[in-house]
Amino acid sequence: MSLFKDIKALLLGFWTTGKHIFLRPLTIEYPEQKRTPFPRYRARIVLTRDPDGGERCVACYLCSAVCPAGCISMQAAGQADGRRYAAWFRINFSRCIFCGFCAEACPTMAIQMTPDYEICNRKIMELVYEKEELLIDGCGKEPEYNFYRHSGIGIVNPRGGNVDEEPPVDVRRLVP
């Protein structure tokens, strides 16, 4: 009996393999042929700008804190007008696992994942991207948001001048 079973198993195997001769091939001839991933595919990370053209990243250190690979580092600094920005910002893509936690943690929509998955390199130091290489000239997936229009500290508008704010209180006023 066992001999019969073995022959059946063998024929089934051949049949399964043979079927594929008549199916369309799934293999893609990379790199001649390239797939277009979905827009939410998580690959090369960029730093975006707000709709007014300013750098979105305020160097809050949340992405570097959440990063499980510990591959983001930066130094915050302040401009004369009080705007906080990253004096330098560095992602080590040789360590990044493209988990997307950084993009999720970012309170200003600055750091975003793009579908560009072709960033392999033989020289490890070239996988360490600096701010200049990360910063793009657009808003990425979030065309509307400008953090400073909601933050209440008066950078793009005077203090109390954002739509969701009252003008500053006059402490000496007598009217309630």
Next chain:
Amino acid sequence: MIEAARKAGIVIPHFCYHPALGSAGACRLCAMKFLEGPVKGIQMSCMIPAQDGMVVSTTDSEAVQMRSLVIEWVMLNHPHDCPVCDEGGECQLQDYTVAGGHAIRRYKGKKRTHNNQYLGENIRHEMNRCIHCYRCVRFYQDFAGGDDFGVMGRANLIYFGRKDSGVLESPFSGNLVDICPTGVFTDKPARFRARYWDYDMAPSVCPHCSLGCNTVPMARYRELLKTTARFNDKVNGWFICDKGRFGNDRVNSPERPRYPLIDGERVGWDEALEALVRRVGEVTRQYGTESIALVGSPRMSLEGNLLLGQLAACVKAGLLSYFIGAAEGEASMAASLLVGEKSRSMAEVREADCIALFNCDLLEEGPMMALAVRQAWRNGAKIFLVGVSSPELKKLPFEFSAVDLIDEVPFAGCKSPVIICGTASADISAVRKAAGAPAGVTFLFNAPNSFAAAMLAVESQSPAVSEALAGGKIKAVIAFEADIPADLPVGVELLAVADWMPTDVGRKAGIFLPVTSHLEMDGTFINNEGRAQRFKKVMNPGLPIKGLDPLLHPPRVHGKTPQGGDVRPSWQVIASLIERFGGERVAEPLDGKWAALRNLDPEGEGTRIS
């Protein structure tokens, strides 16, 4: 109730309550459900004294809901600026907002805003973030006696600040940074520099005067960014002074020496130490070991100063000294000899009922002592200022009566009188007088480890450096972290200096050895009352990344030791010199009667040595 719960290991959320400032009932966050006992229902636990028979629930659904509504209400006007707020990550409001589960804003109205004030170069004001807990005024006015900062307005207009923009006058103003549960007051020099989770920090001791207040210095990328207070009931309590908090520059100074030098040329450690041994040998052959002076320092750790004695024995040095000026040394030595049982801690000063300020400028020589005296004064103690009533004395934060002589102070009727006596004027008769009076004594010295240096000087009977140098016999001076005058007598042939600060005498030294500051090593200081306290290494030594070229950019090369990071604690340098001079290998600097200090808990209260 809040304290009773804390003792039982239950944390009740709170903003306005603070152990040093008491309760105010202002924030409404500590709401608990009182189930049994004299009061019932939802009550503020900071306002109800704990009693027997009370049953209180922190998790009762009504209490939980009350607290989450309080948070939502507090957040109505809170700006949306955590990402650019320096308190973020160490903010009580953030923590309790997350804990209360408030994430979505339901209120659609507009937010109240305020204009900020300029409060000086140390503290940054951002009034939008205020939650009206009144901690700042209660600290500034009640606890610290400041009168240029307060609360103004009413209802929704309420404002915490000065009458007009201007530098805060209180020498304790920096504590606003610690005490405000939100980001209204933040440390300006550290503005935008780092987050709590990125700091290198460790329990440490303030090096700026002899009181030895407990601190937590916070550093990142080998740069000391800010210093915060650490609780020690026996010493500083909850707070520190502005000198201790904002005196961070000298550790970060770009002038700091980082490399061993022989006659100004950069060399390796082995080369420098060998050269030192060789040159000491040359001087010895010519003039005898009598001509060699070893100088310790009241700002060097106890470990270093102790080993210096062993090194002196090894080279049979003619002079082992810990003080520069004769008078300063004598006054400190006398003070350390005289205190013994009569020594009073800052905690005991806070409890005293009669305090005489003798021979000192309190806010100059030990600012936190003034705050301690103020607490005694608030509790009804009588304060006497002896001798001086000069207008140059900084404004003391308490009332006092001026008397001419220490004998006029009525100690007799008091239960716990204390004399606070300075040694800066190096007046030995004052020191003797203070020690002889029928009261406890607290001396103030000029450096964090003066007490230890004085003790060792007494033990080794050592005279001051200036005296010995004037004698003309000294031909070689080896100084560790000592502030010796740069114009040494002509006869001195060898000058070797080990220091972490750039000093004039260091620049003149034939052999220079760079050592670590107290933030880059473990060590021990003995404070003004004779309390040994351990400080831990906070950060790695080396040039701060910020100072490196290209500007603000960390290097893209890798190595085990950072640039300028090959510096060693003084005691290790002394230990290796001991070995090179033929002494025994030192495994543990605290030996003999000091061995008891080996396991000193850096987070404990310290140990009084007698």
